[in-house]
Amino acid sequence: MRALVFVFILLLSFTGSAQTGREERIDSLENALKLVGQDTTRVNILSELARSYGGIDSLKAFEKGFAAIALAKRIKYLRGMADANINVAGCYLDYFDAESAKEYFTIGNNFADKLIAKDSSASNMKIWLRGKYNIGVAYGYEGNVEKEIELIAETIPYAQKMGDKMFVANANTSLAIKYGTIMLYKRAYEMFLISQKQYEEVGTPEDMLYHSLAFTSALSSMDSLKRMKSVLDIAKVNLDLIPNSFYKGSYYAELGLYYGKSGEYKKAIDALNKSYEFYEENTSSFYLKLLYQRYASTYNKMGDFKKAKEYTLKYINFSDNKHSFSDKTGSYFSLAKYEAALNNYQSAYNYLKDYVIAVDSIRVGELGNDMQLLEVQYKTATKEKEILALKNEKSEAALALQVKKSQTYLLGATASILALLLFLGFYAYNDKLRRARKKEREQEKEVALLKQKQENEVFSAMIEGQEKERKRLAIDLHDGLGGRLSGISMNLSKLDKDEPKEYPKTQLKKVMKDLDDSLTELRSIARNMMPETLVKFGLKAALKDYCSSMTGNDTKVTLQFYGTEKGIGLNEQVTMYRVIQELINNAIKHAHASDVLVQYMRDGNKVDITVEDNGVGFNKENIVTKDGGMGLSNLRTRVAYLKGDLEFHSEENEGTTVNVQINVDAA
Template identity: 45%
Template sequence: MKPILHFSILLLFLSFFYIGSGQILDVNELKQKLEDAKADTIRIKLMCNLARANEGVDSLSVFQYGYEALRLSKKLRYSYGTALSYKTIADGYLSYFDIENSKNYYFNAQEEVEHLLKKDSTKVYLQLWAKINFNLGVLYGYQGDNEQEIAYVEKTIPIARQIKDTLFLAIANTNLGIKYMNFAQFNKAYTYFEKSGPQYEALNNPDDIIFDRLSFSLCLYEMDSLSTMKTTLDKVKFYLDKVPKSIYNYKYYSHLGLYLSGVKRYEEAIEMYDKSYELLQNNKIRSEYASLFIKYAETYEQLGNLKMSKKYMMDFLQESLKSGNDVSRAKAYYRLARYESKIKNYKKAHHYLNQYIHLLDSLDIQETSNRIQQLEFQYQSEKKEKEILALTNEKNIVAFNLEKKRSEGYLMIIAIITLVFVLLVGYQIYRDKSRESRLADRKHAEEMVALKHEQQAKIFSAMIEGQERERKRLAIDLHDGLGGRLSAISLKLSKLDKDNLKTYPKQELSNVQNDIRESLSELRGIARNLMPETLIKYGLEAALRDYCTNMNSNESQVTLQFYGDDKKIAIHNQVTMYRIVQELINNAIKHAKASEVLVQYIHENEKIDIIVEDNGVGFNASSIKDKKGMGLDNLKTRVDYLEGFFEIQSKIDEGTTVTVQINA
């Protein structure tokens, strides 16, 4: 059986109290710098450093310096100083576990720095934003809100990657790896440790590498990747040899014992635990006894030595009683009950089992079952791990800032040159595009003019063709109609001249007079078709009424509805509209065999609508292109001439509706 392992998460906010290679800020040196500082912005930063340096030592100084930095920042309207001061005060409250005050000040700091980032996303602002949000994640972890904790930590990673803060990235990945281990999500933890390892190695700080790889080795143990765990521990030993007095020596032997226990080399595992215990005693790190005792107990149980296993479980129980960790006590009582049961000491087993049940009742078992890993984590976490987030020393910071300014200068020159080049190329492209656009517009305009000329030519050609057809029709009407009648009259009069009439030819002359009247009527009809006299004298409405009235007969009834006026319409356009209506009425009566025809003329809002409906035989509108002899070509030509359009709707046996729309 594997020991139940829990892991400590790094508190990033604590690591900000340090600069250089793990060196604590010297309070006296900071005070001297504060006295010498003349610029208020420098004083604000020094006061924030002094506040952090006093955490865990002098709580009064923490808040005194923090609030003074905040007061001065607000007075100067120094937004960065305000955000930094809020964060410093929040860090102070968090270090004393005042969660609510800490949260409020972190949110104030977050709001202030996000306001800054809207104007300027420089590295120092992004770095501050990342630290604030990381610490908010730590704070939510204290409250047991693991989802929020992970969310806040994860959202800082892209920013750290953007500003190339490798140390921040490494710590964030290690923390997330440890967090997911505590939730037994070892595969996910593995992915974060895979990222953190190379990042720490790039920074080349042995203590940081040791801590990260030791944490990773526990993840590998839980995943049963024992061979990889051994390789990882060998790497830890390599770096420990470089730091002989490292505080992590005891942890290395403890984890090596786990590995040996995993490969069933239990005696060797016990030897490693002994070395770890000796180091803990020498360094007076009593807080780690409990986690080591339970490993002893598990390993001795695997060896079948229940006496030693029980002895270390009793030691584990004593440490639990001292720390007040009821969850660990419950675990100890349960295992002691199991040991006593195995050696058939049922009385003691019953006693321990009662203690276990009583303790579970007092813990509120439902909540404990949901949060037991978090509670054990708080107890068994390795509280004294080195706070690995350390900034570089002041000289390195100065060198870094100088290098940064130099690099920014180079980048600015490169950016300006690039911008000028881009502008020149952009201008050239714009000029070429503009030339191409002008050529395309000119070509399009020429094509439109040519198309318009072509369309006008077609319309003119169609009108000439229409006029020729009109002339032919007129010639036929004159020859076959009026010509025939006049020839008949001539024959009748010639016959009267040749006959020797004894009486007056009253009847014959009456017939000749009737023929003459009919010839005159037909002549008027022909003249009306050529150019309706009514239209010239009285306008379109009168001409259409006259024509519709003349078209009425026993077989067909034509009705006109005229809305609007025709006063502003040019006479040649009125003639064309008259011809359109004339053509449509003729089609309705001649081709559609309509008994009723309704003509509507509507002049409204600079538009003229002419609608001719009939109740004739109708036709399939989809085959309109195949219809010949219905004057559709003439209709289209006239409508195009007026720059309008027409639409035909028709169904077989349901009549036809033709709609013409023209701009007045």
Template identity: 75%
Template sequence: MRLTVLTFFLFLSLTGMSQTGRETRIDSLENALKIAEHDTTRVNILSELARNYGGIDSLKCFENGFKAIALSKKINYLRGMADANINLAGGYLDYFDVENAKKYFRIGNNFADKLIAKDSSARNMKIWLRGNYNLGVAYGYEGNVDKEIEYVAKTIPIAQQMGDKMFVANGNTNLAIKYNNMARFDKAYEMFEISQEQFKEIGEPEDILYHSLSFATSLAQMDSLDRMKSVLDIAKTNLDKIPNSFYEGLYFGELGFYYGRSGKFDKALKALDRSSEYYKDHKSNYYFKLLYQRYADIYDKMGDFKKAKAYTLKYINFTDEEHSINDKVGSYYKLANYEAGLNRYQQAYNYLKEYVTALDSVRASELENDMQELEIQYKTATKEKEILSLKNEKSETALALEKKKSQNYMLWAIASVLSLILFIGYYGYNSQLRKARKKEQQQETEVSTLKQEQQNQLFSAMIEGQENERKRLAIDLHDGLGGRLSGISLNLSKLDKDEPKEYPKAQLKKVMKDLDDALTELRTIARNMMPETLVKFGLKAALKDYCSSRTGNETKVTLQFYGSEQGIDLNQQVTMYRIMQELINNAIKHAKASEILVQFIKDDTKIDITVEDNGIGFKEETLVDKEDGMGISNLKTRVAYLKGNLEFHSEVNEGTTVNVQITLDAT
């Protein structure tokens, strides 16, 4: 029973945990797909739709997944091929098609390996982690627990280095479940304790609820009832925070299990009744099989053998895949005891025969192997006895002396060989250790040097950008505003020199107009230095204001802003504003675009900025030649300051798409 219960919880971790808010996410993705203008954007949205439809609508899951794969191949989009294949594999896993799941996980993981070899950014590493982790889960579905643990243990340290705390917490919980299934309770308990602290730090109520129910079930197997109750109390606290929770039936099922183990049978039955009520419209649900067994155990302890028998029959006749032999052995033995307790000895005898038959089938193969081993041992012993008898006929004394000499020689030879092996091993180990330390020191020195070079380059680029900005500001002030103020000064001097007899209305009107123009130009320069709207009202308002100002008869600039500025400090907002300002100016000035789409999407600590235009485009291999004219160097500097990633996708006469990905934690 331990194996089936905890495997069931593992399945929940892959499906039920992602239901919250999924419908809203799907609607948002469907709407985004309708307005997407570029193939890479369509691939990303189709792949996410396949992932979100998994477990909800198989037709749409596979339809979107295969579309994403086909489009990725067409445009040779490596990231899309990795992500789409892995998400499609996840869809097959949701519907228990393990063979196809493993097939597409392997394909996706191959692409993911190539992807991170080129670019090991956090965004790409998360795809690699998801693919390898879930391939391990697929092996677990087949019962290959060792293989599953191998993949889980492979991915968790990398996720930990990346700072993906939720991935690490879920991975540790699932490792704990697997160790418990292997009866390694000390290791299971250790992993549950670790993941419990991690979920307390970063988990939502539903995450903590999943972990607590898994932990409680494991504690029941360890007979740690006091600890089980404290963990169930944590589960109840978080269950109360989630109306109509997916885990309500599971919680009361585990609570009934606890009360049954504690001898509080009335409370146990009430808890199991609440769990059954939750699943009443889904009686084919696998958890019902577990509930039948728990009802039977409680009625057995209460001495109500009639009800215990009824629930055991429901358990063994449950319409799922065929029961294991061990399942049948245990169930028939219990049925025989129940019938005996009801004084129905004939029926008890019949069930006992079924029990013996099932038990014999379990032992048959074991007995056959034991018999073969005994036969080999017998033949070997007989042959050795014959040889010994022949030798004894010649000379028992000579045999004893020879045997003693042989033993002495053998012991000496073994001792010599062991000493030699130990010496060689010790010398080899020290040699390898010295090489490894030396190599590690060299690598640390190289990494430190590279980091210093990168920091120096970034600092130089920032200084150069500041100097260019100062030069531009000086030119604006000297040629623009300075020229206007010089003209105003000349006009006023002339007016004073001429000493007009009448009120110089026309001349003063011209001076006032020049002053107004100078003030307007001064405000423009000031706004370029630090947008007033950004400081007062935030990034969204500043972008909206700027996009409106750049929209005219020949150019339309559209802004789509999702999320809020919360969690982004002012320096980061100004830098993001400058990035989008530069990209919009490039689209108008260099690409001669008539339509520009600006997207800003903030999801937790992840920010995606996309600027698409329908301009003249360019060949991506000529991007280095365009750095000075398009301000690409300044763009790269600002993105590097935010520790983000910058990507260009362009074709001649097909427009340009620029993507910027930023993780706030990294900055």
């Protein structure tokens, strides 16, 4: 839901100009359109009208935009085709139709590329920048935040070079918002401070208001209430300068959120009511959906569970029917708590069943799909490597044979000239050469057999590891999570059967604790199967998350990450993650370390991984002469899959250092 807030605030950056100023500009443009006769000028005015009507009158925005496209196409006006298509794409963004928006942005951007190739004037560059920037926003609407950040960041140097300070300020605020959606709050905070200074220099009150509301949402997620209030005060000063501002509803919604977090619940409800008055006529506005959730949260804190239930139902039944996995499960769980607090135990039990079913069916289904996808990717990659290895062997053999043939021809020519004088020497040399060839062929066969054996062993070990992981997952789900959920069901059934006369606070607390423990165990199983952070944000984010989770009262795990994982395939990143995970677990579990240092260093195609601990250490000879257990065998198998080298440095009672060297090309 925090991500939904950020997306909404970002949308306001395209639709939220000061209404009074924009209405005056629209009237001026409409009058000019009636008087102008030149076609190119008509295209420019139609395009400007399409952009100005955005967020006010969508029908007119589309009407003017498509009219501009048709006229520009008829007269073959390159600048007009670029600008008009980009403006129509922006109209689709107002409806959150990212697919259609991307289609028109792509068309407009292609024209814009051709335009600046001929004439890179400031006015043409602004069209190019707007198209590049907003197609990034469209990617963000589809959930591809990384692509959105990449495209927006790409536009900033060009805008700085042009001296377009307002564009730079908007772009930096957008980046701050996107960092907030992926919960990189420290980075988001830094970007908001940068853009705030830029807006103070060149922005209007409307710009400052937009920035302040976006900044407030990030501060709310960081629980920085003091700073949040100071930014809301800035927003209020600018709001008072703009009659009928587009941001009035969102301001009071953020103010209500602040009061709710501060414990001033009556003020929170009053602020939310003012925001609701602004949006209530537009029943399809998804900002109403956000308000329903904030109402429910506030009434829950006030102890008014009937109202909290009412608004939660409005939220979950909102007309857009777009709810994430966490939205559904969280709403079912909240409804169960509210029904229990209202002594409606049967309804509470039903909602808890919906909660358990949602968690079980959706999450386990996702895990199963991830496993199948990874298995297919692994098998495909293995086959491709086998084919490549065979091709290389054939090429090397053909080259060696060609070289030997050349040597034979040279020797034959020499022998024909010197046959009488060097007959005996030639015969001896030729015999020796035949023996050498035979020995070389035998060695090549032995090397090929060893390579095949090693590949078979690695493949078998990986398959065996997959089967053991599946078996462990089945046991964890059945014996751990399954048992807990069965116990919860029995406790709730007993509670319903006994029909207690008083509020069963103690029993419900136990049920809630069991549910929290079940969620914790499910997340642990999911993280062990496939770290979701790695798939979404890459190896660095996944390692940072894992090291943080392994740090506790008795153990500190520190990550130092130098370089990047860019260009490394997902399979290889997962394998590196598993290697580091196994080394950290060994340091904590077997070496009883209190301090573990993890280093990832990449220089070009070379990756060095070092895990160092201050544990009890071990005798290196014992590890070399013995396999050291299944854990070490799995480590060696994974490092062999990466075509890497594994080294141990340890002394008893002196700690352990493990080095892994990997060539990315070989992996």
